[in-house]
Amino acid sequence: MNAPLLDTAVSRDEAPAHDGADAAVQLTALEAEPCWRAAAHRCTAVAAQFADAVDRDARFPSEAFDALKRERLLSAMVPVAFGGAGLSLAEVGAICETLAQGCASTAMVYAMHQIQVACIEAHGSASAWHRHLLAQLVEHQWLLASATSEETIGGNMRTSACSVELDGARFRIEKLAPTISYGAHADGILVTARRTAESAAADQVLIVALREDTQLEKRGGWDAMGMRGTCSEGFRLVATGLAEQILATPFAEIADQTMLPVSHTLWASVWTGIACDAVNRAKAFFRAQARAKPGSVPPAGLRLAEAVGLLQMMQARLSVALEAARIAHQARHGGAQADAPLAVQLGFASDMNTLKTSISNTALQVVQEVLMICGMAGYKNGTPYSVGRHLRDLHSAPLMINNDRIAQNTASLLLAQRPATPGKA
Amino acid sequence: MKNELRRILSESARLDVAPDSLADDADLYAAGLSSLATVHLMLAIEDEFNIEIPDRLLTRRLFSSIDSMAAAIVELQQARAA
Numbered sequence: 349m350n351a352p353l354l355d356t357a358v359s360r361d362e363a364p365a366h367d368g369a370d371a372a373v374q375l376t377a378l379e380a381e382p383c384w385r386a387a388a389h390r391c392t393a394v395a396a397q398f399a400d401a402v403d404r405d406a407r408f409p410s411e412a413f414d415a416l417k418r419e420r421l422l423s424a425m426v427p428v429a430f431g432g433a434g435l436s437l438a439e440v441g442a443i444c445e446t447l448a449q450g451c452a453s454t455a456m457v458y459a460m461h462q463i464q465v466a467c468i469e470a471h472g473s474a475s476a477w478h479r480h481l482l483a484q485l486v487e488h489q490w491l492l493a494s495a496t497s498e499e500t501i502g503g504n505m506r507t508s509a510c511s512v513e514l515d516g517a518r519f520r521i522e523k524l525a526p527t528i529s530y531g532a533h534a535d536g537i538l539v540t541a542r543r544t545a546e547s548a549a550a551d552q553v554l555i556v557a558l559r560e561d562t563q564l565e566k567r568g569g570w571d572a573m574g575m576r577g578t579c580s581e582g583f584r585l586v587a588t589g590l591a592e593q594i595l596a597t598p599f600a601e602i603a604d605q606t607m608l609p610v611s612h613t614l615w616a617s618v619w620t621g622i623a624c625d626a627v628n629r630a631k632a633f634f635r636a637q638a639r640a641k642p643g644s645v646p647p648a649g650l651r652l653a654e655a656v657g658l659l660q661m662m663q664a665r666l667s668v669a670l671e672a673a674r675i676a677h678q679a680r681h682g683g684a685q686a687d688a689p690l691a692v693q694l695g696f697a698s699d700m701n702t703l704k705t706s707i708s709n710t711a712l713q714v715v716q717e718v719l720m721i722c723g724m725a726g727y728k729n730g731t732p733y734s735v736g737r738h739l740r741d742l743h744s745a746p747l748m749i750n751n752d753r754i755a756q757n758t759a760s761l762l763l764a765q766r767p768a769t770p771g772k773a
Numbered sequence: 774m775k776n777e778l779r780r781i782l783s784e785s786a787r788l789d790v791a792p793d794s795l796a797d798d799a800d801l802y803a804a805g806l807s808s809l810a811t812v813h814l815m816l817a818i819e820d821e822f823n824i825e826i827p828d829r830l831l832t833r834r835l836f837s838s839i840d841s842m843a844a845a846i847v848e849l850q851q852a853r854a855a
Contacts, residue, residue, distance in 0.1 A: 506807075547789075548789030548790070548805055549789070550789055550805045550807070551789055551805060600807065604808060686832060686833045686834040686837065687832050687833075687834055688832060688833065689828060689829075689831060689832060690808075690811065690831045690832055690833060690835070690836075691828055691831055693808060693833070694808060694812065697808065757809060760809055760812055760813070761809065761812060763812050763813075763816060764811075764812040764815060764831075766828075
């Protein structure tokens with residue numbers, strides 16, 4: 349690529365190669381770039397400008413979100429029928445990856461918002477209330493958060509202690525949530541709860557609570573190692589509203605079919621973007637080093653080659669997962685879920701699990717290499733080669749749904765996978 | 774056979790309700806059967822009845838009720854005897 353350094357930091361995309369192309373061809377290629385991608389780059393520039401301040405003060409990245417709203421990217425995943433851009437999961441993943449190269453907290457908040465949008469779109473489109481919500485989200489560029497964890501339950505989002513209280517056409521819910529990321533900045537919060545006060549812990553529903561009908565009482569702060577701009581504070585949440593706001597699909601199904609695959613692919617996109625920005629810093633450092641001593645390749649070159657190779661493996665793994673998610677999504681719309689081979693569904697679940705565990709670990713490994721390449725310039729804050737924030741942000745990756753818990757779950761899923769034996773039924 | 778299936782359900786399926794209180798045709802997914810639990814259920818059935826469930830039968834429907842699991846087990850046992 350002949351593109352200048354700054355461009356390569358944000359434009360790693362599938363645009364046709366510019367090498368050797370004449371000016372006319374280059375112009376067409378630029379015009380062919382979808383407008384959402386250009387918008388994502390503009391937002392990334394804003395996010396990058398405030399990334400250090402957001403990190404230092406552990407504050408919400410409001411400048412980046414003003415930009416995202418202005419560019420109408422909060423409704424990127426809402427279907428065109430409701431006024432959104434109707435982008436695919438892979439395209440939204442590309443936006444997350446781009447944003448993460450500017451500010452990881454911005455990208456993670458954006459990813460978490462899109463996960464909520466995906467759940468409403470996939471499981472609420474049959475309800476007039478939820479269709480209206482999507483239309484309003486497009487109009488006002490609403491930001492959606494989620495409250496799945498609960499104080500007495502811990503990190504297992506598949507059980508709840510709190511339950512929906514129904515009184516005629518209205519509901520009320522009260523939940524002690526140890527973390528609601530950017531809860532104080534959200535226009536709506538998706539809350540899990542037991543279906544009724546008599547329901548078992550795993551018989552959950554997902555409720556869309558709106559800000560005007562929700563009280564949040566802050567119970568805990570967010571002074572964390574990294575991802576400081578996500579403001580993942582603890583709250584006591586009390587929400588009321590109409591019974592229609594409860595999604596009809598059981599949460600177990602929403603989690604398996606949508607929340608989990610969309611979370612893992614979009615989180616992986618964010619982590620890949622963080623690693624990509626770190627590698628770009630290593631490349632710049634390495635070039636500066638090589639320039640200072642023409643004719644010799646600095647010793648960090650081996651590590652850079654290793655880091656670039658790992659990053660490419662992450663990108664390839666991610667695109668395989670995005671394709672698998674697309675196929676699984678399509679298959680669901682084809683119907684006949686009950687007779688679909690279980691091995692395929694369980695295989696998909698374990699595929700999404702290993703995506704999460706491997707990308708989260710590899711991203712850290714890549715940035716560790718980058719730190720060795722950039723040395724003290726990388727260790728120090730405030731240099732063009734600093735990667736302290738990248739490392740701190742990425743240390744959240746193996747913990748967001750603990751990798752050990754996921755690996756145990758994957759191991760169970762693998763029990764159902766048998767090698768195809770020729771000649772056997 | 775259905776008694777054994779109820780015992781297996783109580784040991785490996787971690788349902789929200791006691792398997793003894795379930796009708797033979799009750800929807801087990803509605804009773805809290807998770808996709809992860811179906812894996813353990815499958816292995817327990819294979820061990821108990823000394824069969825191997827082929828991929829063709831391995832669907833969500835298979836584990837949807839005690840009736841449907843019993844029917845599949847009978848089919849596989851007959852196929853083996855034949």
